[in-house]
Amino acid sequence: TALQLADAALLREDLYVDGAWKAGAGGERAAVVDPATGVEIARVAEGTRADAAAAVAAAQAAFPAWSRRTAKERAALMRRWHDLIVEHADDLARLLTAEQGKPLAEARGEILYGAGFVEWYAEEGKRAYGDVIPTNGAGRRLFAIRQPIGVCAAITPWNFPMAMIARKVAPALGAGCTIVVKPAPATPLSALALAELADRAGIPAGVVNVVTGPAEEVGNELAVNPAVRKLTFTGSTAVGRLLLEQTAPTVKKVSLELGGNAPFIVFDDADLDAAVEGAIASKFRNSGQTCVCANRVLVQAGIHDAFVERFAAATAALKVGNGFDDGVEQGPLIDARALAKVQDHVDDATSKGATAVTGGKPHELGGTWFQPTVLAGVTTEMKIAEEETFGPVAPVFRFETEEQAVALANATESGLAAYLYTRDSGRVWRVGEALEFGVVGVNTGLISYEGAPFGGVKQSGLGREGSRHGLDDFMELKYLCLDGV
Numbered sequence: 353t354a355l356q357l358a359d360a361a362l363l364r365e366d367l368y369v370d371g372a373w374k375a376g377a378g379g380e381r382a383a384v385v386d387p388a389t390g391v392e393i394a395r396v397a398e399g400t401r402a403d404a405a406a407a408v409a410a411a412q413a414a415f416p417a418w419s420r421r422t423a424k425e426r427a428a429l430m431r432r433w434h435d436l437i438v439e440h441a442d443d444l445a446r447l448l449t450a451e452q453g454k455p456l457a458e459a460r461g462e463i464l465y466g467a468g469f470v471e472w473y474a475e476e477g478k479r480a481y482g483d484v485i486p487t488n489g490a491g492r493r494l495f496a497i498r499q500p501i502g503v504c505a506a507i508t509p510w511n512f513p514m515a516m517i518a519r520k521v522a523p524a525l526g527a528g529c530t531i532v533v534k535p536a537p538a539t540p541l542s543a544l545a546l547a548e549l550a551d552r553a554g555i556p557a558g559v560v561n562v563v564t565g566p567a568e569e570v571g572n573e574l575a576v577n578p579a580v581r582k583l584t585f586t587g588s589t590a591v592g593r594l595l596l597e598q599t600a601p602t603v604k605k606v607s608l609e610l611g612g613n614a615p616f617i618v619f620d621d622a623d624l625d626a627a628v629e630g631a632i633a634s635k636f637r638n639s640g641q642t643c644v645c646a647n648r649v650l651v652q653a654g655i656h657d658a659f660v661e662r663f664a665a666a667t668a669a670l671k672v673g674n675g676f677d678d679g680v681e682q683g684p685l686i687d688a689r690a691l692a693k694v695q696d697h698v699d700d701a702t703s704k705g706a707t708a709v710t711g712g713k714p715h716e717l718g719g720t721w722f723q724p725t726v727l728a729g730v731t732t733e734m735k736i737a738e739e740e741t742f743g744p745v746a747p748v749f750r751f752e753t754e755e756q757a758v759a760l761a762n763a764t765e766s767g768l769a770a771y772l773y774t775r776d777s778g779r780v781w782r783v784g785e786a787l788e789f790g791v792v793g794v795n796t797g798l799i800s801y802e803g804a805p806f807g808g809v810k811q812s813g814l815g816r817e818g819s820r821h822g823l824d825d826f827m828e829l830k831y832l833c834l835d836g837v
């Protein structure tokens with residue numbers, strides 16, 4: 353089978369709580385299925401509410417000792433964890449492709465990207481500086497110190513089964529927090545393998561815990577448990593809103609990384625080849641299943657036809673297949689529901705006057721593959737303008753002026769990533785500043801980097817991940833006012 357690992361012990365099927373592997377309290381198991389083949393690859397323990405509560409208790413018990421270690425001591429353990437992740441990158445990539453479907457090269461890229469967060473925050477924890485504040489009175493001395501917030505919980509999605517966890521666990525640990533992770537039910541294996549490596553790295557029991565299981569039980573317990581001081585979530589906007597509500601009674605600090613509806617704007621003065629390349633990279637990564645994938649391609653009238661022609665040709669040339677096969681660039685969608693949504697968006701657009709320049713139908717491979725698709729003549733009346741498609745479909749809108757492009761781009765509740773292609777440096781600043789998005793890529797379709805702040809505005813979320821700012825989400829600022837000096 354495809355799931356041959358050099359280190360078979362990385363395939364874990366139990367919960368990791370308080371440094372030990374155990375079955376769920378209810379004794380149930382859930383199948384993990386390869387979306388490319390439908391073949392069952394593992395049977396993972398179904399955690400219960402009681403398991404989630406036990407993991408929170410373990411994280412709470414581990415917190416005092418972990419938070420009191422020096423940042424340098426924590427960094428040494430995190431560095432070891434990072435090195436083990438890199439050392440086992442091939443196995444981790446195979447697990448990821450098997451449970452998620454993305455091409456093996458992309459999976460490997462995700463593993464190294466995720467490892468980057470562990471390395472970054474191991475170091476950044478050493479720089480959690482506070483302030484010495486000029487005094488407001490003789491005999492008084494004022495300080496602000498930063499302290500870890502406490503027990504954290506992370507709820508993560510299936511589209512980046514490894515990186516979304518690393519991106520949350522690394523800053524938590526670097527800050528001195530302990531954490532309980534609930535991975536997406538479709539993709540628990542990457543999470544459990546990370547826990548296995550954290551264990552081997554010597555990260556103490558209770559510092560990192562992974563509880564798989566149903567959202568309504570495990571996820572809900574993490575949201576309502578009073579011992580959890582911070583919840584960090586990546587997923588759909590609907591579930592994000594729900595979690596914000598569920599965490600309100602215990603006033604948790606919350607970070608939300610929600611849906612995007614990314615505009616990809618190509619101006620007349622753009623480098624056409626670079627814009628096509630960037631659009632392909634942004635739109636078709638993970639078969640369109642990322643929250644920063646271009647969801648609306650806006651092209652200025654003067655370059656529109658030439659762009660569409662080349663973009664469609666490049667799209668049609670993408671190699672579709674099983675992510676384990678050589679050279680494959682487009683894996684299957686995660687499940688049948690995802691496929692149905694993509695088809696619905698295409699049908700809605702074509703019924704209202706858009707044309708499929710390439711693609712438009714389920715792929716001949718069957719399963720959950722969809723043809724890489726470019727739609728032209730798309731307008732704001734179509735569903736695809738409003739909703740995130742999360743699939744390999746690029747809708748192209750035509751615009752005339754810079755003002756129109758900005759208005760069109762901002763006409764959404766979402767505000768995660770946006771992209772623009774232009775060679776006019778004045779326009780870079782004007783449009784870059786006018787876009788109501790948390791991340792703007794200029795003349796590039798790839799913006800991810802652990803050293804840069806990532807996050808959304810408007811209904812795309814709260815908080816930032818990555819960079820020195822990402823540490824703030826896991827820390828509290830304490831003001832110390834000393835009198836009688």
Ligand code: ADP
Pocket residue numbers: 507508509510534535536537566567568571572586587588589591592594595
């Ligand atoms: P997607 O549409 O990408 O699957 P979701 O928001 O449904 O995104 O899922 C993201 C994560 O949130 C997953 O780990 C999922 O199990 C979890 N989740 C879904 N519903 C809830 C809920 N009601 N409470 C807590 N977690 C949830």
